[in-house]
Amino acid sequence: MIEQIQRLLGYPELIHGISTRQGGVSVPPHATLNLGFSRPDDPSAVLANRRRFADRVGFRLDDVILAGQVHGTTVAVVGELQRGRGAIDRETTLPPADGLVTNQPGLVLWANFADCTPLLFFDPVAQAVGVAHAGWQGTVNNIAQVMISTMQAQFGSEPANILVAIGPAIGPCCYEVDQPVIGAVEQAFAEHTSQVLLRQLGKQRPHFDLWAANAHWLEQAGIQPANLIRMNMCTACHHDRFFSHRHERGATGRFAAVIGLREVHHAV
Structure with a gap:
């Protein structure tokens, strides 16, 4: 039901997890652990799935925050006022923001995916976290940099301290692209295009490497290569x-x- 990132398990103050599609109650084609209210699935099944996932990872669904995802680069700074928004229904979801950041303990930032790249951010020094949804548009327009800049401005984060996990997404093996993606990638990455837009033998169209593209931006923003965690799934x-x-x-x-x-609950 969940994937956890070994490197992040060493931080007891951190809650994190990536769901699989297994272990839920939704029927095909949403079988079985569909967590998105945006899909034409039974909302009661989605809610049951979300409760199962939350229980398995170890947090309360009431503490979750979700925003609308529109393949943009808006990053929302959230806190107590946003607690529970979008957790149990679609109607209370926050306005569109493909990135969320907070330094408030007790809140869980949540984003949904089905090929786009999950980016998880953790600053163990400033004690701040973030999640970003990076499809081809968010990647090309560098939501990774916006996340880092927001954490710097809001929480005093130093990029060298931030750990970033690049989660499961459609890989360069399968992500064949054409225009307008090719043109957007060439414009954004310039002389680095060949590192992220791969020409494969026998393939007419290039393949876009979302993992490498996001890693490029993150390193440009000051993330240390040793602090980049690539799941490559x-x-x-x-x-x-x-x-x-x-x-x-x-x-x-x-x-x-x-x-x-x-x-953190301090003893009285």
Whole structure:
């Protein structure tokens, strides 16, 4: 039901997890752990799935915050006032923001995916966290940099201290692209285009490497290579494990990536 990132398990104050598609109650084509209310699935099944995932990772669904995802680069700084928004229904979801950051313990930031790249951010020094949804548009327009800049401005984060996990997404093995993606990538990455837009033998169209593209931006923003955690797991190749919009031609569910800081309860 969940994937956890070994490197992040060493921080007891951190809550994090990435769901798989297994262990829920939704029926095909959303079988079985669909966590997205945006899909034409039974809302009661989605809510049951969310409760299962929250229980498994170890947080309360009431503490979750979700925003609308529109493939943009808006990053929202959230706190107590946003607690619970979007957690149990779609109507209370925050206005569109493809990135969320907080330094408030007890909140869990949540974003949904089905081929786009989950980015999880953790600053163990400033004690701040973030999650970003980076599809090709968010990647090309550098939501990674916006996340880092926001954490610097809001929490005093130093990029050299931030750990970033690049989660399961459609890999360069499967993400064949054409215009307008090719043109956007060439414009954004300039002389680095060949590192992220791969020409494969026998393939007419290039393949976009979302993992390498986001890693490039993160390193440009000051993230240390040793602090980049790459899961290198392709959602299309592993469509039995994760939902994949490309492999399933849009008729599929959504998996989630979550991150938060635990509340510290001091003894009286």
